[in-house]
Amino acid sequence: MHDLAQNVFAALSPPTRWDYVRVMKHSVFDFLDQSPEAVTHAHLELGDGCGVTIWENNNDRIRYEAPANNTFSLYLKGGTGTYRTDAGRASGYPGAVCIMPEGCDSEWEINKPFRFVHLYLSNERLCSGFVRTHDCDVRRMQIDEATFAENQRMAAPLLQLAQAAYRDDRLQAETAIAEFFGALDPKSTSMSAGLSPHVLRRIDEWIEAHLHEAISLEDMADQAELSSFHFHRMFRLSRGLAPHAWVTERRTQRACALLQTDLPIAQIAATCGFSHQSHMNRVFKRALGTTPAQYRLLHRAGS
The missing domain is CATH 1.10.10.60 (Homeodomain-like)
Known part of the structure; x- marks a missing residue:
């Protein structure tokens, strides 16, 4: 009984600073924002769990450790001096698409100036947008990690989002977000649980x-x-x-x-x-x- 009481009181005790450190998760935006080399050129908040940022970076090393939210990236200018060091040191290029699902670690080295746009989506915003667009079970959504991929269907709405962020044009951004979700094709899968x-x-x-x-x-x-x-x-x-x-x-x-x-x-x-x-x-x-x-x-x- 004494141990149980101690556990209850521990659960009710206010969290310490170190408790917050343990549970806090940084997003890719947070990691870049803490870098002295990364510069924000434009940013557009699109509600809870959704944002668009245009970055420029050079002479930097970045590690995204178990990042919160899902990040979709399009290289706008440059990128040939950007390497993913934990994935064979492949280099980027203008038009390259990167997908960083929530929780996926990655390490990057930047040796030349380049500019890129990031779309940040929480799991909740990603799920709701997919289900609303495709009117299907969320388990048919498949978001695979990708580095320097050629994906025109995803690149086109990401480029529109970059233009919207530069112009601070929410209406254009909403249209681009709708096209982005349309580019996430549902996969074929058998499901044994959930609702029909x-x-x-x-x-x-x-x-x-x-x-x-x-x-x-x-x-x-x-x-x-x-x-x-x-x-x-x-x-x-x-x-x-x-x-x-x-x-x-x-x-x-x-x-x-x-x-x-x-x-x-x-x-x-x-x-x-x-x-x-x-x-x-x-x-x-x-x-x-x-x-x-x-x-x-x-x-x-x-x-």
């Missing part, structure tokens, strides 16, 4: 019909004829997101469509099931990096 496609479709149709209401986990589980516990586990396996996160995204996407009409923002918030307008403001700021009013102005200006 027709059950997922039924749940999505039910969510769309009830977005204006409060939606509970039990409500969604009923559509799959499962307990709340098993539904949550199997939904996350298939979608890559928790059910509540998926519903919030659907509310946000519905609101984005309605913001291109003349409906008052407060009415849109209610129609999409947000508890109030300020709630929708917070969700938009976190998910898209902008407010509903700013989103409306941006899309009206671009139409």
